Amino acid sequence: MKRKLDTHDAPTIEVPATSDVSSATASNATFDSFNFDPRLLQALAKSGYSEPTDVQARVIPLAHEGKSILAKSKTGGGKTAAYVLPCIQSVLLSKQHGSKTKNTSVLVLVPTRELSDQVTRVFASLGESCGKEVRAVNLTQKVSESALTAKLNEMPDVIVSTPGKVAQLLTGSTLSLNSIQKLVIDEADLVLSYGYEDDIDKISKAIPSGVQTFLISATLTPEVDQLRTTFAQDYAVVNVQDKEEKGQEVTQYVVKCGEEDKFLLVFVIFKLKLVKGKCIIFVQDVDRSYRLKLYLEQFGIKSCILNSELPVNARLHAVQEFNKGLYDILIAADDQEVIGGVKRKTKKIEAEEEEEDAELDAGSGDEEKQVVTKPGKRSRGKDFGVSRGIDFQNVSCVLNFDLPTSSKAYTHRIGRTARAGKSGMALSFVVPRDEFGKHKYTSISSSRHDERILEKIKARQAKKGKEILDYQFNMSQVEGFRYRMQDALKTVTPNKIREARTREIKQELLKSEKLARHFEENPEDLKALRHDTSSSAGVIRVQSHMKHVPDYLLPGGKKRKTNDGGLVSFYKDDKKPFRKGVRRGRGGKPQGRRLDPLKSFKTKRK
DSSP states (O other): OEEEOOTTSSOEEEOOGGGBOOOTTGGGOOSGGGTOOHHHHHHHHHHTOOSOOHHHHHHHHHHHTTOOEEEEOOTTSSHHHHHHHHHHHHHHHHHHTTOOOOOOOEEEEOSSHHHHHHHHHHHHHHTGGGTTSSOEEETTSSOOHHHHHHHHHTOOSEEEEOHHHHHHHHHTTOOOOTTOOEEEETTHHHHTTTTOHHHHHHHHHHSOTTOEEEEEESSOOHHHHHHHHHHOSOOEEEEOOOOOOTTOOEEEEEEEOOHHHHHHHHHHHHHTTOSOSEEEEEESSHHHHHHHHHHHHTTTOOOEEEOTTSOHHHHHHHHHHHHHTSOSEEEEEOTHHHHOOOSOOOHHHHHHHHHHHHHHHHHHOSSOOOOOOOTTOOOTTTTOOSSSSOOOOSEEEEEESSOOSSHHHHHHHHTTSSOTTOOEEEEEEEOOGGGTTSSTTTOOGGGGGHHHHHHHHHHHHHHTTOOEEEOOOOHHHHGGGHHHHHHHHTTOOHHHHHHHHHHHHHHHHHHOSTTHHHHHHOHHHHHHHOOOSSTTTTTSOOOGGGGSOOGGGSTTOOOOOOOTTSOOOSSGGGOOOOOTTOOBOGGGOBOOSOOOTTTTOOOOOO
């Protein structure tokens, strides 16, 4: 394979056309034609799978032949089921042929804990009709080491984990990979960039040679090429082009506005219900996620937060609640783009990033440089990724509150919507160069390059035949909401954000099973941690009148009658107010401060 530099983003791999698998026969493929076990076909029907997607129709036959596969397909193209189905079929066949020895034959590596939980659920769903024939274990679950060791001693058929956890168990001799027959690396282009290079080297030495390998990715990058040479040399390449299905398209808009206007427009969009359905709001860091959540709660707009700072159980719970429809808005901090999320990068990747950063700095014309994580610094959130891997269901809109730092990240973000044949919308806020830094209270350094990044995004989308449309809000119609925005925004101070983040962590401590016994023995500690469930409860003062939008603020709505000065008089007919403590008679005339009933008593003479 040859390296090819994409002019609009990171280097990619140029795959020779001869190595790609033809899709001539894939268009007529059905699940029945794959000779699956009847129990597997029953699970497919129960899960709602009617016919295979392009990547499934081309990967499954190659998997049955025992070939190693390098598959590239767009987000939401059905890549997970493309390798889960052959793996389950392989386990069932081995047991049908009289193999009574318990061993782990399938290892699935993913870059994030959220994706590990998701893949495990897919194995459980598609293997539901198989009873106890197929057992999948997620090593990233929050359980004790003794419980995890007990599960591994039972020799599950499938292990799903991040490379870091597998390498840790290999070091402690808790896990053995001698019986592995199939190795799957999902989101392969992220595994190395998330800092798992040393872990991958350790795993490659622990597994037997000649293992059938699946490299699954949404893009073909140098990291995928490196993994390809690490585990095998001969791969069947399945390169599914990003063709939109009927009714599956993303309408893309961009709004150029100042930093303060972002908060104004997001309030108007959700309070006036200009966006219907579930929405993911992407922000650049953790502080921004809490600032936006606390800000929206001032107007009675509920949302949940997803970021790398939260414990794993809290992240999974947030995704599940969002997918179930308990929240219509999820605020995701895509902080991997800022903090890097790497432990050690290859020299080639470091050189490419330095070249791209130098290009941005040269174009900015300022001495201030964008903050970049130093190579060799391990991020605390390297197991976390929002724009990749996690399956968000029925998302109708993706709102880029903060523009991503690359065109590739933008592609993955908008890939959260318009899935499974449904249409969606992507709306991005872009800060013009002359507006950068005007509102220092809410400005972030990454918005300095918004216009330059937008040019790359448009060029990348144009190559796919897609257009990003400019959307103009009539600011004169929303100007009446500005004072409410400013009133709500000024209450969300850095101290309040820090307090909300602390409360969120305390709340997770209360839910921790490990601390349950400690709290039983130390009730005073529990009282110190107990607080309201809402992250903003007690943090900021929520004003009840902010939850309602009066008619006079609406464009074309009813307005109060005003005088020439534009103010509403508080008193009828401009009369002076009554003074308290003054008794008044007919006509409002004062009768003295105190009246003696004996002196005021009058009788009539006969």
